[in-house]
Amino acid sequence: MLANLGTPPVPGAAEGKRLSGQQRRKLAGWLFLTPAILYILFAFGLPIVYNVLLSFENTSPATIADLTAPFAGLANYRFIVDDPTTRTSLVHTFEFTVGSLIGQFIIGFSLALLFTLRFPGRTLARSFVIVPWLLPLIVTGVIFKFMFQLEGGAVNQLLMDVGLVHQPLDWLDDPHLALWTILIANIWLGVPFFTLLLYSALQDVPVDVKEAALMDGAGPWQRLRLIIVPIILPVIEITVLLGFVFTVKVFDLVIALTGGGPANATQLVTTWSYNLSFQEFSFGEGAALNNVLLVLAMICAPLYLLLSRGSLRRSSGEER
Amino acid sequence: MSRLQNSRALRWLCTLAAAAGLVVMLFPIYAVLVGSFESTETLFSGTYYWLPHAPTLDNFRTVFNAQSANVLTSLIVGVGTAVLALVVAVPAAYALAKYRLRVTVVIVSSLLICQIVPSIVLATSLFIIFHWVHLVNTYPGLIIADGTYAIPFAILVLRAFFFSLPNEVLQASRVDGASEWQTFLRIVVPLGRSAVITVAVFAFLNGWGDFIFALTILNGATIVPVTLGIYTYLGNYTTDWGAVMAAAAFAMVPAAVMLVIAQRYIASGLTAGSVVG
Numbered sequence: 001m002l003a004n005l006g007t008p009p010v011p012g013a014a015e016g017k018r019l020s021g022q023q024r025r026k027l028a029g030w031l032f033l034t035p036a037i038l039y040i041l042f043a044f045g046l047p048i049v050y051n052v053l054l055s056f057e058n059t060s061p062a063t064i065a066d067l068t069a070p071f072a073g074l075a076n077y078r079f080i081v082d083d084p085t086t087r088t089s090l091v092h093t094f095e096f097t098v099g100s101l102i103g104q105f106i107i108g109f110s111l112a113l114l115f116t117l118r119f120p121g122r123t124l125a126r127s128f129v130i131v132p133w134l135l136p137l138i139v140t141g142v143i144f145k146f147m148f149q150l151e152g153g154a155v156n157q158l159l160m161d162v163g164l165v166h167q168p169l170d171w172l173d174d175p176h177l178a179l180w181t182i183l184i185a186n187i188w189l190g191v192p193f194f195t196l197l198l199y200s201a202l203q204d205v206p207v208d209v210k211e212a213a214l215m216d217g218a219g220p221w222q223r224l225r226l227i228i229v230p231i232i233l234p235v236i237e238i239t240v241l242l243g244f245v246f247t248v249k250v251f252d253l254v255i256a257l258t259g260g261g262p263a264n265a266t267q268l269v270t271t272w273s274y275n276l277s278f279q280e281f282s283f284g285e286g287a288a289l290n291n292v293l294l295v296l297a298m299i300c301a302p303l304y305l306l307l308s309r310g311s312l313r314r315s316s317g318e319e320r
Numbered sequence: 321m322s323r324l325q326n327s328r329a330l331r332w333l334c335t336l337a338a339a340a341g342l343v344v345m346l347f348p349i350y351a352v353l354v355g356s357f358e359s360t361e362t363l364f365s366g367t368y369y370w371l372p373h374a375p376t377l378d379n380f381r382t383v384f385n386a387q388s389a390n391v392l393t394s395l396i397v398g399v400g401t402a403v404l405a406l407v408v409a410v411p412a413a414y415a416l417a418k419y420r421l422r423v424t425v426v427i428v429s430s431l432l433i434c435q436i437v438p439s440i441v442l443a444t445s446l447f448i449i450f451h452w453v454h455l456v457n458t459y460p461g462l463i464i465a466d467g468t469y470a471i472p473f474a475i476l477v478l479r480a481f482f483f484s485l486p487n488e489v490l491q492a493s494r495v496d497g498a499s500e501w502q503t504f505l506r507i508v509v510p511l512g513r514s515a516v517i518t519v520a521v522f523a524f525l526n527g528w529g530d531f532i533f534a535l536t537i538l539n540g541a542t543i544v545p546v547t548l549g550i551y552t553y554l555g556n557y558t559t560d561w562g563a564v565m566a567a568a569a570f571a572m573v574p575a576a577v578m579l580v581i582a583q584r585y586i587a588s589g590l591t592a593g594s595v596v597g
Binding site for chain 2: 024025026028029030031032033035036037039040042043044046047048050051054064065066067107110111114115117118119120121122125127128129130131132134135136137138139140141142143144145146147151152153154156157188191192245248249251252255256270273274277278283286287290291293294297298300301304305308311312313314315316317
């Protein structure tokens with residue numbers, strides 16, 4: 001599509017006049033953008049709009065083959081509001097998100113601080129810490145299901161070997177424990193991201209600032225709280241924000257580990273939405289819940305755009 | 321840092337702390353690798369063995385027979401996702417970095433927003449839309465869906481990189497009579513190859529590791545990626561742990577390969593995409 005772009009006979013040449021350099025550049029820019037614009041419209045715009053339409057339709061397994069179903073008014077939303085499982089899933093998503101962010105931040109920041117110190121093996125340690133982030137999520141699910149199983153699981157074995165518990169804990173099937181299990185798995189999953197981002201921010205803190213603070217007699221805690229954290233605050237904000245976005249979306253991990261059970265104890269908004277649409281084939285209800293989820297995830301969108309405003313308008317092309 | 325940290329004892333203490341952190345972070349992977357070589361009897365004995373107990377290749381034999389075709393499927397999906405991401409993202413990122421277009425703000429904002437959209441929201445709609453355009457249960461359908469992870473990230477990372485291309489080089493190419501397209505192909509892409517490799521690696525991993533779209537857009541019968549294969553093992557009444565472990569070990573291979581060959585690209589890609597994004 002782009003192949004015939006810059007060679008002299010561009011559109012306009014037909015009228016016997018060639019486009020000026022500036023016009024040609026503008027046209028080229030637009031053509032470079034075309035695939036991306038089409039992709040965004042098709043893969044993001046269309047589904048999001050269609051999801052809104054779907055949430056007002058009375059879908060049934062028979063209507064899936066068609067693009068439309070009878071208008072249902074607010075019935076799907078009424079269902080969502082009255083549905084106890086939806087309420088539970090919202091609470092779980094909230095607890096899961098807050099818990100994950102706290103855990104990921106504390107562990108990720110500690111590791112990042114550790115990596116700024118010079119010690120033998122730090123390069124190796126830093127490169128290996130990324131590994132959990134690269135694994136397919138379903139594999140992470142498998143790993144934790146294996147480690148946390150009731151009999152023959154590494155976690156129970158360890159706890160019993162050191163004498164912390166006498167009976168193995170049913171991490172995956174006890175409704176009081178299952179949410180903790182998916183939380184631990186998700187923290188493990190997110191730590192590399194926090195470590196990497198915070199570490200690269202810590203790298204940018206000027207050494208002389210830290211040394212000046214040291215001269216002034218500031219202890220390690222004061223240096224951290226009064227010097228380092230304020231300097232890297234923008235990165236902390238964006239990291240936590242992206243961590244929030246990732247956690248609200250979590251789906252694969254929970255499906256693999258618990259499938260939302262036992263008795264909905266680990267049902268999140270994402271897994272419940274999947275259940276409504278793809279298990280019960282109530283796509284309308286699923287779409288209504290999707291819209292709730294979308295609004296939830298979008299809470300942070302204005303802040304994200306604000307934090308990224310510096311890069312929004314930027315262009316390093318030559319001035320004209 | 322040397323003045324802040326002068327004692328040797330402290331340094332070794334740090335090594336110890338890092339080692340402890342690493343053990344916790346990497347133990348799950350160790351557990352899967354060891355588990356994949358254990359016999360079914362060991363795995364179901366009710367005791368966890370910290371060290372390999374009675375290693376066997378049985379699980380890999382089982383998985384090799386059952387999953388070889390699925391590995392090929394995942395490779396196709398991974399490569400397809402990488403190709404789609406490059407075709408869409410590289411020119412777009414260049415335009416967003418080097419052309420002063422009025423739409424830049426709108427497009428970059430939408431890309432940031434796109435990264436926030438949960439996949440399940442897209443999957444529900446795409447399932448029905450794809451039904452209608454006959455993309456359900458096809459490679460192109462799955463690859464288009466998997467691109468939703470890769471493409472916004474790819475454009476933002478590449479754009480951040482293209483900012484740093486010197487304008488003089490582009491200018492010189494134009495003065496030499498090269499068209500915009502030739503300049504892009506012969507100057508921009510080669511100069512940006514480290515960033516291009518980064519996004520290709522990530523897009524491949526996205527396609528390879530995708531589960532949610534494989535679960536929703538495929539019917540699980542004709543096209544079965546490894547992730548779906550693993551899920552099917554898990555879903556059985558009693559999990560065949562040996563096979564699951566071996567399949568999971570298999571599914572980790574690309575990540576391991578990428579870590580070795582593309583280490584520096586991964587770290588820089590991760591940070592560039594998120595902070596500059």
